[in-house]
Amino acid sequence: MSLLQISEPGKNKNSSLNEQLCLGIDFGTTNCVCSIKVNKKLVLINDEFGKHIIPTIVSLRNKNFLFGNQVRKYKDLEVDKLLFSIKRKFIKAPSKKIFFEELEKSFSPIEIASMIFSYLKTCCENFLKKSVTKCVITVPAYFDDISRSAIKDSASLAGFEVLRLINEPTAAAYAYGLEENTRGYFFVYDLGGGTFDVSILKLTDGVFKVLSTGGDPNLGGDDFDENFACEVLNENLKTKIKSLARKDKISVIKKCKIFKEKLEKKDSFDDFIFFNGKKYIVKLSKKLLNSSIKSLIEKTIQISKSVLTEANITLNDLSGIIFVGGSTRLDLVKKSITEEFKLKTFSDINPDLVVAKGAALHAHNLVNGTNNLLLDITPLSLGIETAGGLMEKIIERNSTIPTIKEQEFTTYENGQTAIKIHILQGERETVEDNRSLGEFILKGIDPKPPGIPRIKVRFVVDANGILSVTASEESSGVHKELEVKPTSGLNIKDMKKMIEDSITHGTLDIEKRLLKETKIDAQRFLNEIGYLEDELIELTSDLEMKKITSIIFELKESL
Numbered sequence: 001m002s003l004l005q006i007s008e009p010g011k012n013k014n015s016s017l018n019e020q021l022c023l024g025i026d027f028g029t030t031n032c033v034c035s036i037k038v039n040k041k042l043v044l045i046n047d048e049f050g051k052h053i054i055p056t057i058v059s060l061r062n063k064n065f066l067f068g069n070q071v072r073k074y075k076d077l078e079v080d081k082l083l084f085s086i087k088r089k090f091i092k093a094p095s096k097k098i099f100f101e102e103l104e105k106s107f108s109p110i111e112i113a114s115m116i117f118s119y120l121k122t123c124c125e126n127f128l129k130k131s132v133t134k135c136v137i138t139v140p141a142y143f144d145d146i147s148r149s150a151i152k153d154s155a156s157l158a159g160f161e162v163l164r165l166i167n168e169p170t171a172a173a174y175a176y177g178l179e180e181n182t183r184g185y186f187f188v189y190d191l192g193g194g195t196f197d198v199s200i201l202k203l204t205d206g207v208f209k210v211l212s213t214g215g216d217p218n219l220g221g222d223d224f225d226e227n228f229a230c231e232v233l234n235e236n237l238k239t240k241i242k243s244l245a246r247k248d249k250i251s252v253i254k255k256c257k258i259f260k261e262k263l264e265k266k267d268s269f270d271d272f273i274f275f276n277g278k279k280y281i282v283k284l285s286k287k288l289l290n291s292s293i294k295s296l297i298e299k300t301i302q303i304s305k306s307v308l309t310e311a312n313i314t315l316n317d318l319s320g321i322i323f324v325g326g327s328t329r330l331d332l333v334k335k336s337i338t339e340e341f342k343l344k345t346f347s348d349i350n351p352d353l354v355v356a357k358g359a360a361l362h363a364h365n366l367v368n369g370t371n372n373l374l375l376d377i378t379p380l381s382l383g384i385e386t387a388g389g390l391m392e393k394i395i396e397r398n399s400t401i402p403t404i405k406e407q408e409f410t411t412y413e414n415g416q417t418a419i420k421i422h423i424l425q426g427e428r429e430t431v432e433d434n435r436s437l438g439e440f441i442l443k444g445i446d447p448k449p450p451g452i453p454r455i456k457v458r459f460v461v462d463a464n465g466i467l468s469v470t471a472s473e474e475s476s477g478v479h480k481e482l483e484v485k486p487t488s489g490l491n492i493k494d495m496k497k498m499i500e501d502s503i504t505h506g507t508l509d510i511e512k513r514l515l516k517e518t519k520i521d522a523q524r525f526l527n528e529i530g531y532l533e534d535e536l537i538e539l540t541s542d543l544e545m546k547k548i549t550s551i552i553f554e555l556k557e558s559l
Helices: 068-073 086-090 109-128 145-157 168-179 221-237 246-262 286-310 331-341 354-368 492-504 506-531 533-539 542-558
Strands: 023-027 031-038 041-044 057-061 064-067 082-084 098-100 105-107 134-139 161-167 184-191 196-204 207-216 268-275 278-285 318-324 373-377 382-386 390-395 403-409 418-425 435-443 455-461 467-473 478-484
Touching: 023 109, 023 145, 023 168, 023 354, 031 109, 031 354, 041 354, 057 068, 057 109, 064 068, 064 109, 086 109, 086 145, 105 109, 109 145, 134 145, 134 168, 134 354, 145 161, 161 168, 161 354, 168 184, 168 196, 168 207, 168 318, 168 354, 184 286, 184 331, 196 286, 207 286, 221 246, 221 278, 221 286, 246 268, 278 286, 286 331, 318 331, 318 354, 382 455, 390 403, 390 455, 390 506, 418 467, 418 478, 435 467, 435 478, 506 533, 506 542, 533 542
Parallel strands: 023 134, 134 161, 184 318, 207 373
Antiparallel strands: 023 031, 031 041, 057 064, 057 082, 098 105, 184 196, 196 207, 268 278, 382 390, 382 418, 403 455, 418 435, 455 467, 467 478
8 A cells, every 4th residue: 555645835845846936016105026935035026127126107108008117218208297106096095086197097096006017917927937826915004904905906907816915014024034033022114105104013933913003104205205305495496396387396306306315325415406497406415304304204203102002012022123115224214213212123134125025925935835824913993883873893903813703792673683784993982983894784583572683793804904794693594794895985094093083082982882872771671661561550550650651751751
């Protein structure tokens, strides 16, 4: 009899022969980077120009779309004909069509992004000389369900099979955890071109657990460039950037981005900017740059402190800070963060590449097996509406995902045969203060007295942060399910405000909840008394019945 040797996934001696390919894609606001692990090596994907950093730029020339470094090939393209930072459009209503002056046509952000993903797919397949469809894509930690679903849809339209969406700070920690064998509590400070993310992660024994996240979707290198441009114009020419024509404004900001990068190597120099058809000499210095971005860096520090507090971690517990994103190259950023938190910094891996590398490692492990586990979290609590307009939280904020939670509910009215499952997201106690994600009706419940039917509600959040809700009633066998893909947008700043409001109004919210619960109990009591009216008349005297009727009247009036 022959015996078969069975190995764990990823442990096959000939694993290189059976190795499955899966890309890691950092779809950034400013640049995109694709990476893949092949034959135990991380490989950065080059475009047709031999460059692995691909600008997230789209343009139209002679009715043909141009992407990334293709744009820079044509010197005749005007700067106002280049579409930058499409990722920022995913914050609100990414499926809504917008007229883009740069492209002289209306597109939804999803459509634009799908074209970029299609170009990235072509670059990857040309570089690898084989077809690749599976991928892991990174997203900002504070992207909500709408934004995440939209990114996934964009890539799917381009022909990708998206196995996982992971948070950008988590991907960075994954790269350091696997490549550098780093263990402990870490502060991931991710300052990219368009967004700022910060996460507290615990790395131990192959488990990567996100303890807390925070950020700002409108704080990044783009904002540094605009602030610097304002300062350059004001200091040198006493001119306000708002007074410039759209084309000139874009041109000046992009030129100041070049100045900013040049000041990483020089303390000062003279150069020129061009607007209103004229050339102006300007004096640039690191001092001028630092004064223009100081307030933005301070804002990142305040956000970082809030996230640290939420994680119930002190500075003494932290092993270090991992810097991610091209904007962390600025001297003032590193100096300010290092002086504020006084922690060891990790920046061994290029901050422009670390997210893509982490995504590629995770992608490889998803399809080939690993001993490491990545645990992300939900940014906001999830629950349903209950009687009286209250929110019952089923999955608490900062819960590790993927996760499954179940809770039992019952009917409120006598003989009730249907129940509405209204799904909510937020931190407040009442429905009106939270966000509606969707609803469905569970019908066919056997008519019984209130409190007898048992409706089991199950919440499942997958590894991509997408929520599925199932409701079932055991005795009648009815069952219904809904995957939540919201259509109405939620600004990420609003998400942050929801958390802050829950703290500010915490005491008042509890009082409102207690009052509503008391009213619900009172109404339930009145309903039960109503069912027993004949028995009460039979068992009580006229005087007793008169007192009961008076109390019932007063209770109804108070409601």
